[in-house]
Amino acid sequence: MLRKLNDKLPLSAMKTLKINHLFLSTLLFLPLFSYSQVQLGMKAPEIHPEGTYNCGNISLQPESLKGKIVVLDFWATWCSPCVAAFPENNELSAKYKDKGVVFIAITDDPKEKLENFLKKVKIDFCVGRDDDQQDFKNYSVTGRPAMFIINRDGILVYRGNHLTEETLLEVVNTNGIAPEQKSSRPEVILNGGFRGGEDPLYNGMKMMTGNTQSCTPELIDQLIIRPSLETNSTGSFGYRMKQDHVGITYSSGTLEDIFVFLHDLPSTVWIANMVNDSCRYDVIYWRKNDSFEKAVSEIEHALTSGLSITFDSISEKRPVTVLSLNKSNGSVISPEQLEEGTDKAYTSIGNFLTKLEELTNQFYLADDSLKDKLIHNQGMEWKKLHDANPAEIIDFLKTRGIVLKQETRAITTYIIRKN
Known part of the structure; x- marks a missing residue:
């Protein structure tokens, strides 16, 4: 369950959070800028970080990077998948350094925050600090992590949110990446990312239609419990409190997953499921409320009464x-x-x-x-x-x-x- 990738906090402490620590699918789609996308095959924009770390004798001047394969990693200290990728990227950087590959991680974190982070987390390659976010804008970064590969001729040949060794090796060997064969089946986005109280399926539909002007779900009082279409997912959640409203979203959770979340239990080991129900459910809650505890109580009541089940405790x-x-x-x-x-x-x-x-x-x-x-x-x-x-x-x-x-x-x- 993806919940385990976040710091575990009791529900009583949730209302003090200012940022939702959501996981991969959510983080990747949070909008940062609305600039037109840079295109694969175009000349890569130059980078001009205001500060650099761990660069050694590597210069980030365009002339110095000429003839190199450059991997750009746009990240932030608050981004869980960004930080989680550093050990693997450290290994790739060391392995392909002698083949002319240069890794550069670019963040817009403030100087003190970044330097605190670098004391605690090992990054073996160059880090650039983009104080004015100009590099983020030039590369049209719309979420993090955002990975780019620039070939030896200075051309963008890859853009994605994760880098595999196979992808990097293809660029090392061929100076490019063969285009993927597009499927005739239309793309369906079942989870367009969300904050607590938002509907991930609705946000996915917005992404597919390109409709960014539609009404925001947080303006609508809602409590939705439905079978999830995202049946291959292992679940993700978000929660927030905004002014006098509480927002909670759980996407693609089993009954055990959802009750673990609602009761702040360590894992599903603490729950015995005697109901023949292996379905996954979406829970979307956004209502005027003064506490998470009351919101959780409403969700549990709707879940147990709607599915005709009980959730009982046993002490032994x-x-x-x-x-x-x-x-x-x-x-x-x-x-x-x-x-x-x-x-x-x-x-x-x-x-x-x-x-x-x-x-x-x-x-x-x-x-x-x-x-x-x-x-x-x-x-x-x-x-x-x-x-x-x-x-x-x-x-x-x-x-x-x-x-x-x-x-x-x-x-x-x-x-x-x-x-």
């Missing part, structure tokens, strides 16, 4: 694995200790617990020494955590001074039944 003693901090250290901090711009260099302890539960189907808890703590994630960044096995995760946590102990505790689990 169960075997659990308890995590605790053996000794305070700089790798485990509280949210108040975060420096500006470094939040994506840390992963909440809740995300580690969730991943362990999903992999083992067992219960994991953090004691008071780790309550609400953040773990410096270098060496177990998001992508590595996503692909890791339990032993790898546990070994990483031990390097951060965390110990695990088997106990029996009284815990509250939940069950979904037919009404």
Whole structure:
């Protein structure tokens, strides 16, 4: 479930958030500029960052980059998939450096925020700071991450939101990319990105029709629960509070996924689903309300009554694995200790617990020494955590001074039944 890629926060804290930490599909479509698109095959615009880092003896002057293959990565410290891609891009940069490939990451983050970030996250290639956003504008960046490849002749040959080694190798070998064979089937965008309270399917329709002038969904009081058309997705969510309105969207979630979100549970291990319902659902909520708790209550009531189900709690003693901090250290901090711009260099302890539960189907808890703590994630960044096995995760946590102990505790689990 994509929720696990975000810092895990209780619903009671949601109203304090100023930015929705949504995941990939949402981030990629948030509009930044409305300039005309640069086209593949055209001469690449020059870049003129106001500050550079990690460039060594590499000059970003056009003459110095002539004859090089240049990979441009437009990113930001707040962009989860941007930060998650750095370890892989570090490897590609090192592997193809001797073949004339130059990686340049360009951000519009303020100087202090960027420099704080660079102290916590390893980037082995050149970073440029675009204070006036002119490079973003010249490249018509409409979302992040945005990746470009410029060939040896200074021509744009690739634009996308993710770079694979296969794509880069094709440019290294041929100085270009063969055009894709277009399908005769019309493109259907089931999720056009969203903020809490917006309908991702509606936003997808706007993107397909090119209609950017239509009314915004946030002006309409709505509570929608429907079977999702996005059945191949593993789910994504967003939430926000704007003035006196609450917005919550969950796209393509199973019943267990949605109840985990509504009740702020670590994972679906805490829920026994006794209902023969494997459908995925969309939940879109935007109403005048003074708290997330009331909004969640309305959604749950509509879900249980509409599907004729109950969601009940059960308290009993169960075997659990308890995590605790053996000794305070700089790798485990509280949210108040975060420096500006470094939040994506840390992963909440809740995300580690969730991943362990999903992999083992067992219960994991953090004691008071780790309550609400953040773990410096270098060496177990998001992508590595996503692909890791339990032993790898546990070994990483031990390097951060965390110990695990088997106990029996009284815990509250939940069950979904037919009404």
